[in-house]
Amino acid sequence: MRPFVHKPVLLAEVLAYLRPRPGARWADGTLGGGGHAAALLSASSPDGWLYGCDRDGAAIEAARQRLAEFAGRCELRQESFSGLAGWVPAGSCDGVLLDLGVSSAQLDWPERGFSFQADGPLDMRMDPSRGPTAADLLNELPAAELADIFWQYGEERESRRLARAIEQDRWQRRFETTRQLADLIARLKPRQGRKTHPATQIFQALRLAVNDELGALRQGLEAAMQILKPGSRMAIIAFHSLEDRIVKEFGHVRARDYEFDGPVDVPELRRPKRPELLVVTRKPVPAGPEEQAANPRSRSAKLRVFEKVF
Ligand SMILES: C[S@@+](CC[C@H](N)C(=O)[O-])C[C@H]1O[C@@H](n2cnc3c(N)ncnc32)[C@H](O)[C@@H]1O
Numbered sequence: 001m002r003p004f005v006h007k008p009v010l011l012a013e014v015l016a017y018l019r020p021r022p023g024a025r026w027a028d029g030t031l032g033g034g035g036h037a038a039a040l041l042s043a044s045s046p047d048g049w050l051y052g053c054d055r056d057g058a059a060i061e062a063a064r065q066r067l068a069e070f071a072g073r074c075e076l077r078q079e080s081f082s083g084l085a086g087w088v089p090a091g092s093c094d095g096v097l098l099d100l101g102v103s104s105a106q107l108d109w110p111e112r113g114f115s116f117q118a119d120g121p122l123d124m125r126m127d128p129s130r131g132p133t134a135a136d137l138l139n140e141l142p143a144a145e146l147a148d149i150f151w152q153y154g155e156e157r158e159s160r161r162l163a164r165a166i167e168q169d170r171w172q173r174r175f176e177t178t179r180q181l182a183d184l185i186a187r188l189k190p191r192q193g194r195k196t197h198p199a200t201q202i203f204q205a206l207r208l209a210v211n212d213e214l215g216a217l218r219q220g221l222e223a224a225m226q227i228l229k230p231g232s233r234m235a236i237i238a239f240h241s242l243e244d245r246i247v248k249e250f251g252h253v254r255a256r257d258y259e260f261d262g263p264v265d266v267p268e269l270r271r272p273k274r275p276e277l278l279v280v281t282r283k284p285v286p287a288g289p290e291e292q293a294a295n296p297r298s299r300s301a302k303l304r305v306f307e308k309v310f
Pocket of ligand 1: 006007008009029030031032033034035036037053054055056059079080081082099100101102103104126216217
């Protein structure tokens with residue numbers, strides 16, 4: 001088996017905020033290579049326990065090997081974290097971690113189709129055994145739906161023009177490879193001094209759509225609330241503004257001491273309520289300069305921590 005390479009980001013910060021101690025129970029909804037999970041189990045020796053899941057079977061395999069020394073102190077499942085509350089007992093956890101997005105290993109393996117850096121099939125499924133691939137969406141969705149995906153999940157300003165061009169292109173040849181898509185976008189949208197590849201936003205948008213990542217995140221945050229003990233914390237690491245906005249809004253709404261009906265917050269119509277959460281990190285915590293220099297992936301990481309009140 002190829003090595004599963006992934007350096008956990010913000011590790012020291014996650015440990016400091018989650019305050020590991022012997023006997024603590026953790027849920028890691030994004031096991032990846034098991035780096036964070038191993039650190040949490042080690043710091044809660046000799047009897048800390050971890051419920052861990054990942055959608056990706058290759059990640060579960062890697063985490064199983066990484067956590068072999070903690071056998072008997074963890075339960076690992078190939079599942080989405082949106083379903084954590086279905087198998088982790090309610091109110092049982094002293095800390096929940098969601099380290100969102102994809103791992104370096106997933107990006108590095110061309111056959112997973114997440115990256116335009118190497119050529120591979122346009123797949124992008126975190127769980128390759130289910131659901132449509134990125135190629136399925138590109139080849140089958142009407143241009144208007146593709147444009148919505150590019151705009152909503154990639155904040156791509158030229159979403160309509162690019163979607164129409166894709167619709168025309170696929171008459172001649174179906175989309176099959178990452179290179180084919182990256183080259184088409186590069187032709188349609190020259191770099192013009194930008195540092196990032198012109199296809200970056202389109203690849204992000206397709207990945208979020210294929211895996212319904214934002215829907216899973218909303219459900220995962222609700223699940224975290226259910227499985228945490230009162231007084232315990234969730235730590236969420238986001239890698240782009242769409243994820244971070246959802247995490248921030250989730251904390252903001254639950255930390256309020258009032259509620260209201262309907263979409264508009266009219267101060268006169270507020271009803272008092274007990275805050276369910278405490279916002280522990282007023283601002284998102286970035287990786288320090290040393291980590292950013294050593295691990296470029298950490299440059300876009302933002303950690304937010306909330307504490308469940310009751
Ligand atoms: C950044 S990596 C996590 C790395 C991990 N913390 C470590 O130390 O190695 C993100 C992982 O989350 C997984 N993932 C993303 N969305 C998920 C979801 N909704 N449910 C479960 N796993 C998910 C991905 O498959 C990937 O393995």
